[in-house]
Amino acid sequence: MSLLEARGVVGGYGEADILHGVDLTVAPGQVVVVIGPNGAGKSTLMKAVAGLVRVRQGSIRFGGEEIANRPAEGMVARGLAYVPQERNVFPSLTVEENLAMGAFVRPAAVAEGIARVHAIFPELREKRRVPAGSLSGGQRQMVAVGRALMLEPRLIMLDEPTAGLSPRFCGLIFDKVREIAAGGTAVLMVEQNARPALAIADRGVVLAMGRNRAEDAGPALLANPEIGRLFLGG
């Protein structure tokens, strides 16, 4: 039984559709990576699932419940956490306050959540009183992912978590993604850094022009010469 199941999703911003009937399935505990050229609709698909983009047609079921066009503020309580690509921390709030925001809907879980996030990202412990806006890009990404992990979500969606990060941080983030999935949280990830992302993915989905182009196990997509030529830069 799948955790997230999107069928024929059509939607976008204002009048213009960006998604033209996209399908997507994520099973519990799976790492699914979405790749594709710029403008393929990868981020829009995530925002549609998160409730930030209007879905005109199609269905999005999460844990069996229809969630298309439901308010974004209700998603976190369902166990669906989302980390946008940019502006994914509250810059004037401290690291600790950012993490606490991740458990906003369940205040009793704040202390336990912070302890768990510190165990995953020990660097954040010493930075806890620092405003998130003054952190490096890699540290911000840790805060953003940590915030999303606060309530042990069933699915965490990461929009280009390694964008702009040094190779050291990219490797760290991908390691943490596997660690998160091993803990039972499914991961849906959009990545420009497609090769290393597919290498750790259970499933890879290729989008282009708002439509599904290919889908396979991560390593199998990597090994597919046509995919390599068209979407992975040879």
Added chain:
Amino acid sequence: MLELLNFYLIPGLVLGAIYALAAAGVSLVYGVMRFANFMHGDMMTWGAYAALVAVLALGISPWVALPFAVAATIPVAWAADAAFFGRLRRAAPAVLLISSFGAALMIRAVVYFVFGPTPQNYGQGLVPPLLFGEVRIQQRHLFILAGAALAALALHLLLARTRAGRAMRAMADDPDLARVTGVPVAGVIRLTWAVAAALAAIAGTFLAIDTELTPMLGFNVLLAAFAAAILGGIGRPWGAALGGLLLGLAEELSSYPFLAGEPLLQPAYKTAVAFAVLVLVLIFRPQGLFRGMG
């Protein structure tokens, strides 16, 4: 020296404290809802007249009437949000600004209609100043300073220590991200209006206690409140409060005879000082005086 303290510094601090309360409210609404709320001055007026009603009806002092002023102003802010701003949530900031100007005129029209244009007061009569040695301080000034300090402390505790306050700051930082983390946006907006209306009602009543009630009471200080908010870095209530204090002091001190017995500036030009300061800040430090100072 004593003249400076008694007749310039203390009144400057009092005016500054009132500006600080007004500016904190303006700044809070700007931070959470992203628009310059021109209705704020008339919410001050509304609160001051609500206190007058309580004073006249119950025979209480205006200090005791403060809760009535607050309770009467919050529904006005909520009603304006339900009728106008809530429908324009996604509109450009200029549209919201103009609509808040319209709401301000509506509030003022009601005040004119009910109370007329004649200045009124709370009927406190003359109260002799308190003397601390050579230092004279008006009782009302002492109360205003203490009340403003209490209100600022309460605002600080709300924003820094409570879950609701953290949600307001999160909304001010990034509304979409706040929604994603499960912040009930509509509830935070209602709370923000309540806090802003309370600050406005208190500032308005204090200003009326210190001067007199007129239907233009709040609107006359609105631009100074905006100047203070910009001085402190718009959207940051603490900076706004500090900006208000500085501005009040600057206005009063501008007419002190620093040189040869003549006022530095004729008192009639006092209000221009706020705008001179505002222009200078916008040219040289548009991010506000305190941004980047931790």
